[in-house]
Amino acid sequence: MSDDYVPVIDIGPFLAGDEFAKRAVAHQVDEALQTVGFFTLVGHGVPEDLIQHARGTALEFFTQDFDEKMKVANPLEHMSRGYNWVGNRSLAYTLGEDTPPDLQEGFAFGPFDFGDDSYYAAPTATSFVAPNIWPEWPPTFRAVFEDYYRRFSLLAERVMALFAVALDLPDSYFTDKIDRHTSVIRVVHYPAQPKPPMPGQLRAGAHTDYGALTILYGDDTPGGLQVKRRNGGWHDVHLAPGALVCNVGDLMSRWTNDRWVSNLHRVVNPPPEHAGINRIAIPFFYNTNHDALIQCIPSCLGDDGEAKYPPVLFSEHYLDKQTRAERKPDLADRKAHD
Secondary structure, eight states, rough: OOSSSSSSEEEHHHHHHHHHHHHHHHHHHHHHHHTTTTEEEOOOOOOHHHHHHHHHHHHHHHTTTHHHHHGGBTTTTSSEEEEEEETTTTTTGTTOOOOOOOOOOOOOEOOOOOOOSHHHSSSSTTTOOOOOOSSSSSSSSSHHHHHHHHHHHHHHHHHHHHHHHHTSSSSTTTHHHTTOOEEEEEEEEEEEESSOOTTTTSSEEEEEESSSEEEEEEOOOOEEEEEEEEOOOEEOOOHHHEEEEEEEHHHHHHHHSSSOOOOEEOOOOOOGGGGOEEEOOOEEEOOHHHHHOOOOOOOOTTSSSOSOOOOOOHHHHHHHHHHHHHHHHHHHHHTTOO
């Protein structure tokens, strides 16, 4: 299904390299990111069978018993690694909203191809290069998702080149800021809802993403992604066949001096007649190098030549946001939400 509010953009012509086509695609992207902050991309080159294989593998993991999943539980000292149980997160917390926990469980992992230089040993690197925690079941889980991570890393690198052109920059502008990126995949399961949610409780509360950009596969089911409209309403996002959702996060909004919109979005509950349907989503949160200095892109300075925000290290920006989303209830609370 096509979606007029969140435009469908074919990036194939940009990837093909024709300069006129690259500019045309970049203009479409710039327009979408200035207005809604989201678009759906086709022509991206990621095989559909890879995406569906990852989806099926994720569902195998999440249908295990709770105690099996807890063997790879998110450790207290590391963020974005391992299993997060239902009730562990409330994304609306990042905006200061006190809501019931989100009705989702997830599994997160980050980079795994490390060098041995000082970049990876720096104190600020700890949370970004922490070892991944892999489940024993399904046995193909690690291989499938490492392949998925590499494919989406390459796609995100190409999208960043597209972003550079959209901002009137050389397409290599971001290269030295993302060549050792700290991106995270969070495989998310929104379980069926045999009982009504608590008041104000959603599958994912209203939030903005934290990093540079997000590329998302999500099942197009009732109880899915919604994007905030400028008039205050919410818009259901539906995907064209083979499309992925792309949006910019707070970091890119800051980087562009608010030229591009880091827009509120949420995942709503299914209507009662569809409450028995599970949903899988696989967001790829593309982050810069942990030591990247984020300061206003020259082409985004205002008419007065001033930047709205002071420079900030990516690590400082990201960890503050991530910490606010986490809840750490005790084990009894974990089981109560299973």
